[in-house]
Amino acid sequence: MLRKVLPTSSAVKVARKCVFRNASTAAPIRPRICIVGAGPAGFYTAQYILKHLDNSDIDIVEKLPVPFGLVRFGVAPDHPEVKNVINTFTKTAENPRVRFLGNLCLGKDFTLEELRERYHAVLLTYGAEQDNTLNIPNENLQNVLSAREFVAWYNGLPGFENLNPDLSGKSLTLLGQGNVAVDVARIVLSSVDDLKKTDITEYALETLSRSRIDTVHLVGRRGPLQAAFTIKELREMLKLSSCTTRWRGDDFDHVEESIPNLPRPRKRITELMVKSLAEQAPNNVPPAGRCFQPIFFRSPVNFVGSGKVEAVEYVVNRLADGRAVPTEQRETIATDLVCRSIGYRAVSVDNHINFDARKGCVNNAGGRVLKRNLTGSDQTIDDIEDKYEAGLYASGWLATGPTGVILTTMNNSFGVADLVCRDFNSNTIRLNGSRPGLELAGRPYVSWNGWKAIDSEEVRLGQAQGKPREKLTRIETMLQIASNASD
Numbered sequence: 001m002l003r004k005v006l007p008t009s010s011a012v013k014v015a016r017k018c019v020f021r022n023a024s025t026a027a028p029i030r031p032r033i034c035i036v037g038a039g040p041a042g043f044y045t046a047q048y049i050l051k052h053l054d055n056s057d058i059d060i061v062e063k064l065p066v067p068f069g070l071v072r073f074g075v076a077p078d079h080p081e082v083k084n085v086i087n088t089f090t091k092t093a094e095n096p097r098v099r100f101l102g103n104l105c106l107g108k109d110f111t112l113e114e115l116r117e118r119y120h121a122v123l124l125t126y127g128a129e130q131d132n133t134l135n136i137p138n139e140n141l142q143n144v145l146s147a148r149e150f151v152a153w154y155n156g157l158p159g160f161e162n163l164n165p166d167l168s169g170k171s172l173t174l175l176g177q178g179n180v181a182v183d184v185a186r187i188v189l190s191s192v193d194d195l196k197k198t199d200i201t202e203y204a205l206e207t208l209s210r211s212r213i214d215t216v217h218l219v220g221r222r223g224p225l226q227a228a229f230t231i232k233e234l235r236e237m238l239k240l241s242s243c244t245t246r247w248r249g250d251d252f253d254h255v256e257e258s259i260p261n262l263p264r265p266r267k268r269i270t271e272l273m274v275k276s277l278a279e280q281a282p283n284n285v286p287p288a289g290r291c292f293q294p295i296f297f298r299s300p301v302n303f304v305g306s307g308k309v310e311a312v313e314y315v316v317n318r319l320a321d322g323r324a325v326p327t328e329q330r331e332t333i334a335t336d337l338v339c340r341s342i343g344y345r346a347v348s349v350d351n352h353i354n355f356d357a358r359k360g361c362v363n364n365a366g367g368r369v370l371k372r373n374l375t376g377s378d379q380t381i382d383d384i385e386d387k388y389e390a391g392l393y394a395s396g397w398l399a400t401g402p403t404g405v406i407l408t409t410m411n412n413s414f415g416v417a418d419l420v421c422r423d424f425n426s427n428t429i430r431l432n433g434s435r436p437g438l439e440l441a442g443r444p445y446v447s448w449n450g451w452k453a454i455d456s457e458e459v460r461l462g463q464a465q466g467k468p469r470e471k472l473t474r475i476e477t478m479l480q481i482a483s484n485a486s487d
Contacts (some may be wrong), residue, residue: 031056031424032435034119036106037126038062039069040409041396043089045123048417050095053424058098059119059437063105064158065446065478066454067093069127071406072471073157076183077198078190080468085406093448101438102446103479107349109443119435121391121420124353124362124369125413128344128397132360134175138303142166147180147341154187154204156471158478161203167211169336173312175300176341177220178228179405184339185216186236189243189290199468215291217333221299221317221324224255224273225262231269237292238276244287247277251296298331299324309338344402354389361401362394367416369394391429393420450482457481 031053035042038060046058066072068086075082093100106112106126115122131146133139143166152160172188174181187195192209220227238245256274259267281287298314305311316329345360354363354372363370368388395416396409423429446454454472462469472478 028055029431029434031121031429031431032119032437033058033121033123033420034115034438035060035123035125036115037069037124037396037398038064038067038100038102039125039127039396040071040085040089040406041125041127041398041413042069042123043067043092044410044413045125045395045417045420046098047088047092048414049420050092050097052418052421056097056424057437059101060093060098061101061104061106061438063103063108063126065102065475065482066451067100067102073152073155074180075155076151076187077155077200078186078195080198082406100446100448100451101440102451102482103475104438104443104445105349110438112350112352115438116392117435118437118439119391120429120431121393121424123416123420124392124394124398125396126346126349126398128346128360128402130345130347130360131340132343132345134300134340134342136301136303138305138309141303141305142308143169143336144303144309144338145340147174147176147184147339148344150184150339151180154200154208156201156473158473158475161201161473164207166337167207167213170212171215171217171335172213172337172339173217173219173333173335174339174341175219175312176228176343177218177294178341178343179230179233181218181339181341182229182233182237184341185218185292186233186240188213189216189237189240189292191241194241196465197467199462199471201471201473202465213337214289215293217335218292218294219298219300219312219314220294220296222322223296223319224252225258225266225270226319226322227269227273227294227296231265231272234269234272238272240292242289244280244289244291245276246280246287246291246293247273248293248295249277249283251294252277295333297324299326301330303338304332309335311335312338344397346398346401359401362398364394364399367393367395367399367412367419391423444479446479446482447485449485453481453485454478 033049033056035046035058042060046060049056049058068089071083071086092098104110131148145165149160149163150165153163153165174185188208188211192205195205195208252274255270259270259274262270297317299317300312301315302313303309304313311332311334313330313332315326316331317324318327319325348355354370356363369392371387371389393416395413400412458469458471
């Protein structure tokens, strides 16, 4: 429900483990915590705190009207099993000690200082939403996009519904070999009939149905032994109907002889690549149907084209101690569309955040946000109060940089949440009075009931088309639906 004034939450049972009391009265003071960001990092930290700090109250604040972050907008539509974690997040959000406050943005609707005044602890978990760039010539040519934009487009992230990627050419080049790049390759090369059964947006389906792309290059700066995609993603590509995987034999010089000494996960994926290479048709036999072509040992140095990208010029690399070292050799490969997939970086949304712009993440140590300047009389870092911002934490990609998968984020977030609980228990976070929480008067926000109304409408729209859901992409529409939700 979209509300301007939030009703007082119902009372909850006093915790059995940790009860904080005001020294002047017998009334318990409940730790009040704000989590900024309703993606995996936010929900995992909330889940852990609920379990280990029984008398705490948590507000999860999200800038979009809808929750779940990258689980909703990043996971590929043909991977519904990965999205099952939403069931766990929903149980967390429906705990009576939790409030979901959607459509409220840090740095726009409220400041970090305001949050720190109104909560005992604040956790920043709003993720990484900006693309890394290559900083090479002609990167602003038409048809040079980022994989993040492409994924946001087909997954229905508000603001990307009008991206309209040009799929009228014959080839797509993906720069980077992580799972996100492979996701894009698979979606572009998949049968539209298969995608119709997923929650991919209808406008993306329509555009993909008219796609003329039949070749996708997946380009990495290092070799097969350093490929960043997982074996699951590779297996899916190798099994993709009406699509042939074409390897370059020269990329696999001396790879097979290295297999016995590889760690088990790397050994398995390398064996699969070598097996696929051995089974492929000779190079003089053109592939039937669509073609997926991984290319190794190449770093882009220039985009070629007049107004619109026509090719990518690469430097050929060699490996030295696992690092890509450029040689004097060059190769230019024609392409009609390019998507960079070279990682994300977070942005600072409030001037009071101690942010490292170079690394693209919050300055923190294990989740505790560091002070810009030490405050001890002798400028040492022995005292926790001198080194860290009291009651301020970061987790997920905002704290670590964009690394790993959802499981990685879960482990990081549980660790930071455990730190929060220990800081409350040790009185590092002092409960010197109750905190009122965010002032909501005059701030239209979406409650959990509002999200449930949006969710129901998306499911209804999807069922009419034989899909799990049809995501709404216009925020105005979401807010209207949420405003009509009942308590």
